[in-house]
Amino acid sequence: MTSGRESVTLAPDTPERRARPRDAASIMLLDRSGDGVRVLMGRRSSAHVFMPDLYVFPGGRRDPTDHRLAFSSDLNPAVLQALKSVRGAPVSDSRxxxxxxxxxxxxxxxxxxxxxxxxxxxxxxxxxxxxxxxLRYMARAITPPGHSRRFDTRFFAIFADEAEVDTSRVLESRELQDLQWIDVNDLPSLRIPEITAIILSDLRSGLNTDPTLPYERSVPFYFARRGRLIRTLL
Structure with missing residues (x-):
């Protein structure tokens, strides 16, 4: 595996600007139509306060309206149960x-x-x-304390062919630019957040273990404690 990418560690803000993490979600859209597996990534706008100009997966915070969205098919039971398996306040089916x-x-x-x-x-x-x-539930990560904006992000993955997605029809937006299909085993010189690099490493490991990414799986959970990044399993 070769990699020329730059992993960026987010510097904390001043202590007085700390914030509580807000629910967010990110998705890895995977294309396995070729020899390897590619993932869709794009560059966040320079106008963003959080992670400007870094390459990430599509995603954002959970909005109140998301609770009221109708859907055609429900989550796999194993995925739903994993999303509800948290420490602290329980997570409802609706959330x-x-x-x-x-x-x-x-x-x-x-x-x-x-x-x-x-x-x-x-x-x-x-x-x-x-x-x-x-949808597969792949990881959970909380932005470390000391940042003006913090997120409790759940990372999902889905294969484009399962969702009948035409991988040639993706459109840039003001929020996510320079969309690229990136080989998960050969990342180019992209500036990506440290946590994104970690999630990509977990994705590679998962694909090597079972290329189908089974729904029932142990989900890594990343959070900071006393300045150290902790990894545990949900």
Whole structure:
């Protein structure tokens, strides 16, 4: 494996600007039509306060409206249960589904990819009914303390062929630019956050263990404690 990419560690803000983490979701759209597996990534706009000009997967924070989005197919039971397996406050079925729906909404808003069936109602929030059935829950990561914006992000993955996605039809947006399909085993010279590099490493390991990425799996959870990055399994 070769890699010329630059992993960027986010410097903490001043202590007085600390914030509590907010729910967020990110999605790795995977293309396995060729010899290897590629993942869709794009560069965040320079106008962003959080991670400007870094290459990431599509994603963003969970909105209250995500709880009210209709969907065509539900999460795999193993994925739903894993999303609810947390330390601290319990996660309801509604919140777990809202996280998955946030990932698909952001994929559509940032890359123009609708994962689901066309919506019959013209006034619907999304022009499609999201299909959650093929989502894998890959990781959870919380932005370390000391940042003005912190997120409790759930990372999902889905194979483009399972979702019947045409990988040639992705559209840049103001939020995510220079969209690229990146070989997960041969990353080019992209500036990516440290946590993104870690999630990509976990993805490679998962694909090497079982290329189908089974739904029932141990999910790594990353968080900071006393200045150290901790990895545990959910």
């Amino acid at each position: 777990a589904r809202a996280l998955a729906l946030a990932a698909l909404r952001e994929l559509y808003e940032e890359a123009g990819v609708p994962l689901g069936t066309p919506h019959a109602k013209a006034e619907a929030p999304l022009p499609f009914l999201p299909d959650l059935a093929n």
